[in-house]
Amino acid sequence: MRDHFEIRDHDAAGRIGRLEVPRADVTVETPALLPVVNPNVLTVEPERLRTEFGAEMLITNSYIIRSTDRIRDRVLSEGLHDFLDFDGAIMTDSGSFQLAEYGDIDVTTAEILEFQRRIGSDVATPVDVPTPPDVDRDRAERELETTERALADAEAAETGEMLVNAPVQGSKYPDLREAAGRHAAGTDLDVFPVGAMVPLMNAYRYADVVEAVMAAKRGLDPDCPVHLFGAGHPMMLALAVAMGCDLFDSAAYALMARDGRYLTVSGTEHLEEMSYFPCSCPVCADHTPADLREGDDDRAERLLAEHNLHVTFEEIRRIKAAIRDGTLLELVDRRARGHPAMLDGYRALLDHADQLEATDPVSKDAFFYTSHEAARRPEVGRHHDRLAWLETPDDLLLTESKPPSSHDHDAVWRVKPPFGPFPRALSETYPLTAEVPERVDAAAQTAAAEGVRRLVEANPETAITLGHDGWAETALDRVPDRVAVDDLRDLGR
Amino acid sequence: MRDHFEIRDHDAAGRIGRLEVPRADVTVETPALLPVVNPNVLTVEPERLRTEFGAEMLITNSYIIRSTDRIRDRVLSEGLHDFLDFDGAIMTDSGSFQLAEYGDIDVTTAEILEFQRRIGSDVATPVDVPTPPDVDRDRAERELETTERALADAEAAETGEMLVNAPVQGSKYPDLREAAGRHAAGTDLDVFPVGAMVPLMNAYRYADVVEAVMAAKRGLDPDCPVHLFGAGHPMMLALAVAMGCDLFDSAAYALMARDGRYLTVSGTEHLEEMSYFPCSCPVCADHTPADLREGDDDRAERLLAEHNLHVTFEEIRRIKAAIRDGTLLELVDRRARGHPAMLDGYRALLDHADQLEATDPVSKDAFFYTSHEAARRPEVGRHHDRLAWLETPDDLLLTESKPPSSHDHDAVWRVKPPFGPFPRALSETYPLTAEVPERVDAAAQTAAAEGVRRLVEANPETAITLGHDGWAETALDRVPDRVAVDDLRDLGR
Numbered sequence: 002m003r004d005h006f007e008i009r010d011h012d013a014a015g016r017i018g019r020l021e022v023p024r025a026d027v028t029v030e031t032p033a034l035l036p037v038v039n040p041n042v043l044t045v046e047p048e049r050l051r052t053e054f055g056a057e058m059l060i061t062n063s064y065i066i067r068s069t070d071r072i073r074d075r076v077l078s079e080g081l082h083d084f085l086d087f088d089g090a091i092m093t094d095s096g097s098f099q100l101a102e103y104g105d106i107d108v109t110t111a112e113i114l115e116f117q118r119r120i121g122s123d124v125a126t127p128v129d130v131p132t133p134p135d136v137d138r139d140r141a142e143r144e145l146e147t148t149e150r151a152l153a154d155a156e157a158a159e160t161g162e163m164l165v166n167a168p169v170q171g172s173k174y175p176d177l178r179e180a181a182g183r184h185a186a187g188t189d190l191d192v193f194p195v196g197a198m199v200p201l202m203n204a205y206r207y208a209d210v211v212e213a214v215m216a217a218k219r220g221l222d223p224d225c226p227v228h229l230f231g232a233g234h235p236m237m238l239a240l241a242v243a244m245g246c247d248l249f250d251s252a253a254y255a256l257m258a259r260d261g262r263y264l265t266v267s268g269t270e271h272l273e274e275m276s277y278f279p280c281s282c283p284v285c286a287d288h289t290p291a292d293l294r295e296g297d298d299d300r301a302e303r304l305l306a307e308h309n310l311h312v313t314f315e316e317i318r319r320i321k322a323a324i325r326d327g328t329l330l331e332l333v334d335r336r337a338r339g340h341p342a343m344l345d346g347y348r349a350l351l352d353h354a355d356q357l358e359a360t361d362p363v364s365k366d367a368f369f370y371t372s373h374e375a376a377r378r379p380e381v382g383r384h385h386d387r388l389a390w391l392e393t394p395d396d397l398l399l400t401e402s403k404p405p406s407s408h409d410h411d412a413v414w415r416v417k418p419p420f421g422p423f424p425r426a427l428s429e430t431y432p433l434t435a436e437v438p439e440r441v442d443a444a445a446q447t448a449a450a451e452g453v454r455r456l457v458e459a460n461p462e463t464a465i466t467l468g469h470d471g472w473a474e475t476a477l478d479r480v481p482d483r484v485a486v487d488d489l490r491d492l493g494r
Numbered sequence: 495m496r497d498h499f500e501i502r503d504h505d506a507a508g509r510i511g512r513l514e515v516p517r518a519d520v521t522v523e524t525p526a527l528l529p530v531v532n533p534n535v536l537t538v539e540p541e542r543l544r545t546e547f548g549a550e551m552l553i554t555n556s557y558i559i560r561s562t563d564r565i566r567d568r569v570l571s572e573g574l575h576d577f578l579d580f581d582g583a584i585m586t587d588s589g590s591f592q593l594a595e596y597g598d599i600d601v602t603t604a605e606i607l608e609f610q611r612r613i614g615s616d617v618a619t620p621v622d623v624p625t626p627p628d629v630d631r632d633r634a635e636r637e638l639e640t641t642e643r644a645l646a647d648a649e650a651a652e653t654g655e656m657l658v659n660a661p662v663q664g665s666k667y668p669d670l671r672e673a674a675g676r677h678a679a680g681t682d683l684d685v686f687p688v689g690a691m692v693p694l695m696n697a698y699r700y701a702d703v704v705e706a707v708m709a710a711k712r713g714l715d716p717d718c719p720v721h722l723f724g725a726g727h728p729m730m731l732a733l734a735v736a737m738g739c740d741l742f743d744s745a746a747y748a749l750m751a752r753d754g755r756y757l758t759v760s761g762t763e764h765l766e767e768m769s770y771f772p773c774s775c776p777v778c779a780d781h782t783p784a785d786l787r788e789g790d791d792d793r794a795e796r797l798l799a800e801h802n803l804h805v806t807f808e809e810i811r812r813i814k815a816a817i818r819d820g821t822l823l824e825l826v827d828r829r830a831r832g833h834p835a836m837l838d839g840y841r842a843l844l845d846h847a848d849q850l851e852a853t854d855p856v857s858k859d860a861f862f863y864t865s866h867e868a869a870r871r872p873e874v875g876r877h878h879d880r881l882a883w884l885e886t887p888d889d890l891l892l893t894e895s896k897p898p899s900s901h902d903h904d905a906v907w908r909v910k911p912p913f914g915p916f917p918r919a920l921s922e923t924y925p926l927t928a929e930v931p932e933r934v935d936a937a938a939q940t941a942a943a944e945g946v947r948r949l950v951e952a953n954p955e956t957a958i959t960l961g962h963d964g965w966a967e968t969a970l971d972r973v974p975d976r977v978a979v980d981d982l983r984d985l986g987r
């Protein structure tokens with residue numbers, strides 16, 4: 002039991018939580034975005050990050066501080082919080098990224114943890130090995146062993162109140178990611194970054210990100226706070242939260258701004274090519290793209306960085322609101338339309354609907370059917386599972402329409418795509434109060450047919466008749482042969 | 495030819511245009527949102543609407559001014575622009591809404607147009623009859639005749655430089671809407687409101703809205719500026735613009751605020767129930783929902799109205815940016831996930847893909863396949879039409895995979911869902927450069943199979959072989975029997 006992390010609300014595998022950071026004496030609400038602060042270049046002052054943008058935590062790199070003569074002694078003497086002028090929690094990275102980039106760094110886990118403790122870091126990081134996605138299995142296993150030794154070194158270190166990250170690696174081998182998650186959760190370390198995702202995210206391989214994270218989550222305990230390392234683009238945050246990630250870091254806001262790039266929840270725009278700002282943050286409410294292009298480059302970079310932060314924190318608030326309202330998967334559904342690769346990621350997420358189902362609330366406001374993909378949401382599978390346990394009479398009519406005024410059946414149950422059949426007693430319960438489009442699609446019909454199949458198979462003695470409203474062949478193919486099937490359109494109702 | 499309206503950019507049936515309003519001596523960029531200003535209650539001062547929110551035009555009600563002793567003489571003597579302190583263009587409504595609500599009003603088209611001219615309106619409205627959606631056909635026809643007489647009266651009136659609205663009615667009878675559009679376009683009036691949509695929009699009947707508007711558009715000329723009367727919720731603006739509507743009015747921003755309601759691009763929230771503001775407009779960047787609830791009610795109402803305006807104008811800018819970028823239908827696709835009824839509206843819109851195709855640009859940046867619905871976008875049908883005209887050799891291999899290293903066919907064409915086959919020469923042209931998810935769906939496969947069918951039917955002499963990558967049965971069913979079909983998965987590629 003990790004008593005520094007408390008989960009308050011759930012939706013799918015997403016959650017709103019409270020992470021206690023004892024060394025900073027603050028509690029951070031998650032999902033949280035940690036702006037990356039380069040100790041050498043403060044694009045936006047840390048204090049403004051807190052007061053204007055609402056950042057409760059930030060992340061900076063202890064390895065860079067340790068390697069930079071100009072600032073090392075100052076940070077050691079003043080401490081990180083005074084050096085950055087930031088009152089919230091500060092996480093520090095260890096140089097693992099530099100290790101991955103340059104193949105070697107001149108510091109051990111014991112040394113860098115000691116340095117992080119001395120500069121006053123609130124959440125420190127050992128020297129793990131961020132194995133890239135497409136390496137062979139031998140290398141992935143070998144490097145994972147090195148990472149696991151780094152976690153052991155971290156457990157052995159004197160860290161006091163400082164929290165310590167336990168990175169989860171394993172390249173793109175799901176079983177290694179899961180084993181790594183299980184191993185990390187078994188340590189007494191505190192925060193769990195899923196690492197080496199940046200190459201996948203840079204290549205828009207969101208389905209691969211989903212497979213890796215869902216595997217790591219299967220190994221981790223539900224109460225482990227999870228950091229999706231390197232994920233800061235607002236386009237993907239809802240998907241990441243729906244998988245159960247709690248912490249994110251954004252270097253993108255500043256790096257993109259330096260390149261004249263403007264973030265949105267559906268992608269990245271180039272200031273050069275923009276005619277309108279699709280945003281009403283204080284920057285975009287007061288300026289046009291032409292304004293920014295006309296001023297000097299530093300001003301444009303600073304204003305773009307501010308916009309990028311606004312849109313990212315806005316998305317974090319939107320995600321929290323969605324978790325509270327039970328609409329997180331509907332938000333993910335919207336975000337999946339930002340790019341075909343996001344749609345791939347969403348489709349991959351729904352391959353793990355069972356894993357989402359475990360923490361999805363049993364009751365919410367109305368389920369909104371907003372896409373073919375929604376037929377695969379965890380609520381649909383949960384209803385199908387329930388169908389196997391419901392009592393049925395000897396002769397049952399299932400109908401998509403109103404019950405006929407006279408009939409010889411023992412009971413009439415309603416059929417509603419994408420859920421399938423249900424007795425009247427359940428009709429006012431979640432998710433059967435769902436709002437669905439009048440133009441029903443084959444995916445919803447096929448899911449409803451699957452519900453019929455589950456009911457039929459669990460009740461071999463029950464005679465079952467199905468009245469459907471013009472279902473597609475693919476849906477009807479799923480209905481067992483022993484069901485008497487009528488198309489209500491032929492019957493003229 | 496209506497030379498006061500110039501169309502600059504097209505996407506689907508949406509456009510960016512410039513509406514010259516000579517009496518105000520301004521040119522309004524469309525799509526434009528006209529805030530509704532109640533002459534008795536200025537929730538947000540008109541001058542702020544212009545400077546802070548970017549409103550170039552607003553709408554107020556001449557019938558209310560004429561009926562209100564307290565202000566009538568003042569408006570007559572000062573003129574509407576001074577009375578409201580607004581420099582942009584002002585449209586005035588006529589009392590038709592009051593007619594619809596109360597069954598009778600004490601003014602004729604000639605009288606109200608004369609009054610509108612005297613108070614200095616820039617765009618005036620005759621007294622049409624806003625026939626509700628579900629009336630019988632007789633009533634719809636009868637009331638349409640009355641509306642057409644009102645247009646004749648308006649044509650006969652002395653209006654000088656003032657533009658005049660020609661409302662298009664017809665209830666929910668598409669042929670009446672189309673005839674009404676054709677009649678209105680045949681007058682010398684200037685702006686074309688599609689009327690009586692409010693009951694449909696209030697009931698979330700967006701598919702019915704689409705049928706009515708698309709019918710009216712078939713009757714109107716392409717260069718008619720179209721006003722979707724009563725549409726101001728940001729959720730539906732992208733859909734409305736994609737149909738070819740240019741002007742919108744929002745009373746919602748103020749009315750909703752009075753009820754404590756907060757607009758978003760995917761619906762309406764209640765301030766009482768909100769924990770986070772999913773927005774970074776100046777109001778939401780500076781306040782939390784709790785802040786607003788704690789202050790006095792007038793302050794909360796004013797701040798909510800400001801947020802509601804920000805999010806609405808933001809969406810207008812986003813729509814314009816999407817038209818410029820050729821991504822309007824992708825925006826509509828995202829907005830369709832806000833509510834199942836919006837998805838119905840989007841599906842209804844795609845029933846009219848041919849109508850959208852007429853003005854959709856032939857080339858854009860990459861087509862993004864972002865949903866099953868995207869398989870029905872106009873670009874797909876246009877490619878299918880083109881397939882009937884391409885030259886084919888005697889023996890043609892169509893394959894979803896790379897061409898085999900050796901083969902006996904005369905040529906090898908690529909097959910790409912949702913488009914279908916195409917010769918190599920077209921592979922770098924729009925829309926065949928499309929980004930599609932790796933997890934292909936049956937809708938994309940079925941559309942590709944339709945492309946195969948079109949090619950086969952246009953070339954009865956050509957021997958055709960198809961290599962597909964695990965297509966669904968529904969897709970394969972569409973491939974003509976004479977095509978030799980191989981599943982590349984079985985061949986092991």
Ligand SMILES: [Mg+2]
Pocket residue numbers: 160161162163164165189191
């Ligand atoms: Mg500890």
Ligand SMILES: [Mg+2]
Pocket residue numbers: 653654655656657658682684
């Ligand atoms: Mg005129």
Ligand SMILES: [Zn+2]
Pocket residue numbers: 278280281282283284285286308309311312
């Ligand atoms: Zn902005």
Ligand SMILES: [Zn+2]
Pocket residue numbers: 771773774775776777778779801804805
């Ligand atoms: Zn706002």
